[in-house]
Amino acid sequence: xxxxxxxxxxxxxxxxxxxxxxxxxxxxxxxxxxxxxxxxxxxxxxxxxxxxxxxxxxxxxxxxxxxxxxxxxxxxxxxxxxxxxxxxxxxxxxxxxxxxxxxxxxxxxxxxx
Amino acid sequence: xxxxxxxxxxxxxxxxxxxxxxxxxxxxxxxxxxxxxxxxxxxxxxxxxxxxxxxxxxxxxxxxxxxxxxxxxxxxxxxxxxxxxxxxxxxxxxxxxxxxxxxxxxxxxxxxxx
Numbered sequence: 001x002x003x004x005x006x007x008x009x010x011x012x013x014x015x016x017x018x019x020x021x022x023x024x025x026x027x028x029x030x031x032x033x034x035x036x037x038x039x040x041x042x043x044x045x046x047x048x049x050x051x052x053x054x055x056x057x058x059x060x061x062x063x064x065x066x067x068x069x070x071x072x073x074x075x076x077x078x079x080x081x082x083x084x085x086x087x088x089x090x091x092x093x094x095x096x097x098x099x100x101x102x103x104x105x106x107x108x109x110x111x112x113x
Numbered sequence: 114x115x116x117x118x119x120x121x122x123x124x125x126x127x128x129x130x131x132x133x134x135x136x137x138x139x140x141x142x143x144x145x146x147x148x149x150x151x152x153x154x155x156x157x158x159x160x161x162x163x164x165x166x167x168x169x170x171x172x173x174x175x176x177x178x179x180x181x182x183x184x185x186x187x188x189x190x191x192x193x194x195x196x197x198x199x200x201x202x203x204x205x206x207x208x209x210x211x212x213x214x215x216x217x218x219x220x221x222x223x224x225x226x227x
Binding site: 006093 | 117146153154157158161169171215221
């Protein structure tokens with residue numbers, strides 16, 4: 001039972017355009033959401049997060065939107081750059097005693113020059 | 114500030130053997146979580162250690178065990194290795210009780226079981 005779903009295995013975007021990566025979740029107990037970026041042969045790198053009490057969080061070129069009623073979040077990258085090409089993982093936490101992260105399967109973003 | 118480090122980088126073991134993977138947490142972090150990432154999947158939570166005690170466990174059998182040391186470094190031990198244990202093992206550190214949501218990952222150990 002996958003509680004965090006990234007339904008697009010891959011996404012290809014032109015440099016300078018917007019990249020939109022989507023994530024859906026099923027567990028209503030999730031109260032914190034994170035995006036990680038992963039390059040080959042490296043561990044995931046924390047990118048941006050959002051608490052369930054907010055619907056938007058922005059950090060430079062990266063914005064995360066949260067729609068709690070739809071149990072959906074998205075990561076917008078504007079403008080996209082070739083260096084953004086990586087696998088992006090959506091992760092969620094239900095807090096509690098250990099704040100374990102539940103990850104989606106990831107979306108491979110390719111930004112073409 | 115030193116990031117999360119893991120050793121070894123790669124490891125090949127035979128089915129039935131035992132393996133120990135090591136992790137040094139980021140400076141100032143007292144919590145270590147271990148994840149298994151199979152090919153084409155997202156990382157899956159194995160367990161977490163906080164102040165040398167296990168602080169939560171995912172859906173992994175008891176042959177997966179761990180330790181955390183006073184300096185907050187950690188070990189993951191896997192006994193009786195199975196072919197399906199072949200995966201990337203990731204260690205993540207965080208600050209318990211403060212910014213525990215944001216976990217910072219090491220580069221991982223690639224384990225191959227033949």
